[in-house]
Amino acid sequence: MKTRSSILIVAVLAVFSTGCHPGPSGPPPGAGSEPVPVTATMVTNAAWDRTVSIVGTLFAKDEAVIAARVEGQVESTLVDFGDRLRNEQDIASIDTAAYLALLEQSAGMRARADASLANARNNFERVQRLRQSGIASDADFDLAHSQLDQWDAEVKADAGAEAVARLNVERSKVKAPFDGAVAERIVGRGDFVKVGSPLFRVVNDFVLKFIFQVPERHASFVEKRLRVTFNVDNYPGETFTGSVYLISPSVSTASRAFGVGALVTNTNFRLKANTFARGELVLQKGIPTPVVPVDAVVSFAGVTRVFVLEGNVARSRQVTTGRIRDGIQEIIEGVKEGDRVIVSGQNKVTDGLTVGIRDGTAGPGRGVPPSSGAPPSGKPGGSNRTDTAKTEATHDSH
Numbered sequence: 001m002k003t004r005s006s007i008l009i010v011a012v013l014a015v016f017s018t019g020c021h022p023g024p025s026g027p028p029p030g031a032g033s034e035p036v037p038v039t040a041t042m043v044t045n046a047a048w049d050r051t052v053s054i055v056g057t058l059f060a061k062d063e064a065v066i067a068a069r070v071e072g073q074v075e076s077t078l079v080d081f082g083d084r085l086r087n088e089q090d091i092a093s094i095d096t097a098a099y100l101a102l103l104e105q106s107a108g109m110r111a112r113a114d115a116s117l118a119n120a121r122n123n124f125e126r127v128q129r130l131r132q133s134g135i136a137s138d139a140d141f142d143l144a145h146s147q148l149d150q151w152d153a154e155v156k157a158d159a160g161a162e163a164v165a166r167l168n169v170e171r172s173k174v175k176a177p178f179d180g181a182v183a184e185r186i187v188g189r190g191d192f193v194k195v196g197s198p199l200f201r202v203v204n205d206f207v208l209k210f211i212f213q214v215p216e217r218h219a220s221f222v223e224k225r226l227r228v229t230f231n232v233d234n235y236p237g238e239t240f241t242g243s244v245y246l247i248s249p250s251v252s253t254a255s256r257a258f259g260v261g262a263l264v265t266n267t268n269f270r271l272k273a274n275t276f277a278r279g280e281l282v283l284q285k286g287i288p289t290p291v292v293p294v295d296a297v298v299s300f301a302g303v304t305r306v307f308v309l310e311g312n313v314a315r316s317r318q319v320t321t322g323r324i325r326d327g328i329q330e331i332i333e334g335v336k337e338g339d340r341v342i343v344s345g346q347n348k349v350t351d352g353l354t355v356g357i358r359d360g361t362a363g364p365g366r367g368v369p370p371s372s373g374a375p376p377s378g379k380p381g382g383s384n385r386t387d388t389a390k391t392e393a394t395h396d397s398h
């Protein structure tokens with residue numbers, strides 16, 4: 001216990017002893033500090049197209065599920081998925097032989113009805129002449145007339161049945177509805193299908209539809225025939241183009257965006273339907289756009305900022321960025337042409353800090369002050385060093 005008290009007393013005496021001896025005099029804190037050296041440049045306007053980034057899907061211009069129009073067993077399938085199709089090309093047959101037999105039966109029944117109708121007409125004309133001669137009675141005339149009407153109706157009914165049979169023969173031969181390709185074959189030979197059963201899924205991929213969403217704030221700029229550029233993952237670095245031809249009349253309340261469709265010519269069928277794509281919709285061409293070097297933009301904790309110079313004072317300003325081209329960053333919001341922004345040295349800069357500017361855009365007398373480590377020529381060192389630093393600091397503060 002005595003030992004601890006002795007140590008404490010010695011420490012207190014040492015502190016008081018130190019405080020009683022005058023130390024070397026020096027300038028107050030910050031009196032000799034220099035402005036942080038930075039590099040700055042002007043915000044300029046570049047003639048860039050006004051665009052909006054888009055993502056969407058490439059759909060086939062036409063897509064159809066071909067269904068059976070007659071009932072029966074699939075006799076043959078002539079194509080498979082991936083095969084190219086021409087309009088009206090035969091791709092399958094369903095009980096064609098059976099429907100051909102029904103057609104022949106209907107044709108025979110009509111021929112018989114035609115013969116009966118001809119016989120009834122001849123009989124009616126004969127009875128009509130006999131009646132005029134007073135030989136045939138009215139009953140004979142009425143009977144002959146009714147038989148003529150009956151066989152005339154039979155002929156019409158058989159003609160209709162023959163037409164249906166002929167149509168079923170045509171429908172038993174499944175044909176392609178348009179130029180395109182088979183995306184999926186659903187049935188095979190031997191399957192029994194009913195009317196409406198799906199057989200094939202075919203797509204027209206000669207032309208594709210790029211469907212994407214555009215934020216509602218750009219609605220006034222979107223119109224038909226605007227140019228669209230996009231990329232797909234299976235052709236990295238290659239750009240494809242299209243033109244707007246569909247614009248939705250309503251905005252989705254969930255996404256606050258509206259649908260837009262662009263037609264894309266699928267040269268050599270390189271693009272596949274239902275492919276994901278990302279790109280840009282060109283809203284206006286050659287619009288003056290504020291740009292700065294990429295190095296001027298600082299991002300931290302999800303906030304993007306630049307330091308704008310007001311005289312020799314750095315001011316932090318939050319910005320909204322856009323595209324990057326050749327080391328140049330588009331600024332959508334936050335700065336304007338003519339503003340001076342810091343390009344290097346931002347890691348030592350805070351809002352409101354006085355800086356020393358090292359580039360020529362800052363104007364004369366605004367550069368980084370000379371180092372205060374050596375005295376001016378012709379004057380001794382010592383006290384003049386502090387005075388020089390004070391003078392330069394005062395000059396930079398103006």
